[in-house]
Structures are given as C-alpha cells and as structure tokens.
Amino acid sequence: MTTAVLKNAVVAGASAAKECRPKILLVDDRWENLLATEKVLKPLQADIFKAASGNEALSLVLRHDFAIVLLDVQMPEMDGFETAMLMQEHESMAGVPIIFVTAISKEDKYASKAAEIGAVDYIFKPINPDILKSKVKVYLDLYVQREEIMHLNATLSQSNEELERFAYICSHDMQEPVRMMNAFAGLLVDMSGQALDDDGRRYLNFIVDNARRMQKMISDILTFSRVGREDIVLEMVDCEDILQETLSEFGDVIQGSHAEVTYGPLPRMEASSTLIRVLFQNLVGNALKFQNGSDPPVISVTAAREGGFWRFSVKDNGIGIDESFRARIFTIFQRLHRKEDYPGTGIGLSTCRKFIQLCGGDIDFTSTPGQGSNFHFTLPCKEAPQS
CATH class of the missing domain: 1.10.287 (Helix Hairpins)
Structure with missing residues (x-):
C-alpha cells in the first residue's frame, strides 16, 4: 500500500508541475525590443508577458508568479533598478532571478548596483539570441524542477x-x-x-x-x-521522577537479569511528560532487551546542558548496532533481528524520533557491535524555575 501511494504521489506531482508552465516577464520601454526578445524566447516552453514600463511590470507581478524577469535598465519615470527593488518587496518575487539588460550603462558601478539588488546577470545590447536563450532556459529548468519538488512534497505530505x-x-x-x-x-x-x-x-x-x-x-x-495528531501538552516535569517510575515498571526484568542501572542528576524542565516517559520506556527497555551474552546489563542515563538544549544519553553494554543499519534504525516497522530472538514491533524508536522532532529536538546514536550503544537525544532547554 505504501509503495502504491508513493508511486501515485510521484505521478501526481510530476503531472501537476507539467500543467504549470513557467512565466517570463519582459520589461522594456521600447516595444520593438519587447517583440524582438519575445521572438528569441518563444521556442522555450514558457508563457511570455510584456510590460512597457516599471508600473506596468509591478502590476503584472501582483497577478502572476514569474520564473524569470528580463528588465531594461534605462526607462523613463522609473528605471530598471528602482523597478527591481519594488518588485522584490512582493512575496511572490522572493528568489525570482532578474536579468538586467542595457544598451548604454556599461560602467562597472551599474553592474555592481545590479549585483547589490540581487540580479543574476547584467547583459548588454545588442543581445546574442543564442546566449540569451540558453541563459533563460537554465533558469526556466530550475524553476520547473523546483515546482515539481514542491508539488511532490505537497502530495507526499497529504x-x-x-x-x-x-x-x-x-x-x-x-x-x-x-x-x-x-x-x-x-x-x-x-x-x-x-x-x-x-x-x-x-x-x-x-x-x-x-x-x-x-x-x-x-x-x-x-x-x-x-504523535502530531494531538496537541503536545507542555508542563514542568521532573525527568528523574519519570525515570524512576519507568525503572519500577521494569523491576522484574532488572532483577531477573541482574542489571545495573545508574543515573546522574536529571533536570526539571518544561516538556511533555508523555514524551519523556515514551523515551525512557523505549531506550531503557531496549537496553535491557538487547543483552550481550551472559554479561548482566549495565545501563547509564545522564543529561547535560549544551547551549539551548538538554542532551540526554542512555548508554548500555549490549549487543550494539552495526553502522550499516543506521538508515533503518529509526524507520517504522524496521527490525534488525528476528522476533524469536528479540521480540518487538519495530515501532518504538520511530515513535521516539517523531515525537522528539515535533518538540524541536533530535535523536541519534553511537555504537560498537558487541560492546554496546549510546542513544542520545536533545530537547529545548526550558527549565523549571528554582523554588
């Protein structure tokens, strides 16, 4: 089912992008120049809009999303530089490449000014048709690729x-x-x-x-x-209290395996008590489950302040994880061992990562096969006030 959904999403995203032809805006106060440039660019798969003044160009920017703008520098009333700066005040123009075209402003200061405004190129008339067409095509291709990715992401998200x-x-x-x-x-x-x-x-x-x-x-x-469907309730929680509750839940397992569990001072902080409980249940539970032969489990839980985050660590002396499994370890339903050897659903770690990332943190691990693993996760540092 997941494969079919992914395939449909790719097809739908590509189809939607193809239906959306890129648009080119040509701005020049001389109509003959507009017609000549339009003729050069007409073979490209794009819709071409023409404006004879800066004001007319700004009006078109309000109504259309353009892939690229070719803008004449020397125009009456409002020159190309002023027009470009006003264009960039509109959200739809963010990141849209602008190529300045001029017949007389060949001094370095004009090219520098164009670069300061954010122009991607500054070319002189008379324009070589092949060079112009190839340059514009590059930006059109980039636009189409970006639109395909955006459509695909939206479809995949849905x-x-x-x-x-x-x-x-x-x-x-x-x-x-x-x-x-x-x-x-x-x-x-x-x-x-x-x-x-x-x-x-x-x-x-x-x-x-x-x-x-x-x-x-x-x-x-x-x-x-x-996770993500229901609001995350933040409250002041004592991480050490939650860990102690979790260890009591594993009391029989800890006693039966002669496990040694130690923990350093853990913070009181603003977080989701459900999140902290899920993290400790999964990480400590895995440390107890994936034992290394006859050696009793040795588990250490610590936390340290790093900038604006608390960095928690759950370290064990278990069987460890091979580096080749890094891409799979946090993927839902991905198991590294047979259920007969180590029971489980393959959902716990993916739930931890999803939950942590929603809270603004991250989770990762370091490991040496046969020697143990160290899972570490970060959470934004919102400490409880000292009483």
Missing part, C-alpha cells in the same frame, strides 16, 4: 497524513477485538489447557503469544499515529 489517519483508525478499532481474543485465549489456557495434549497446548500457546504480540503492535501503532 499521502502521509492519509496513511497516518488510516493507521490511527485501524489501530483504534482493532483494539477491542484483539483484547477480547487475548482474554478468551487466556481463559481457554486456564480452564482447558490441561485437557489438551502436548500439541494442543503448544498450538494454544501460539494463539496466546501472537494475540499478545498483536495487541502490543496495535498499541504501538496507535501511539505512533497519535
């Missing part, structure tokens, strides 16, 4: 929103039937498990395990799809 909305609806509606399936499978184990033979109990355990795994995946998808 497709992503539709996919996330679909994931939200599906995961929300699937919660109850999966919860019931999990509950009744558990009842069947308790009430009739002993009446089954070995194969029957094994099959029943498959049902129970997969129902629980599906329930966890649906819960993770719902969490992922909610």
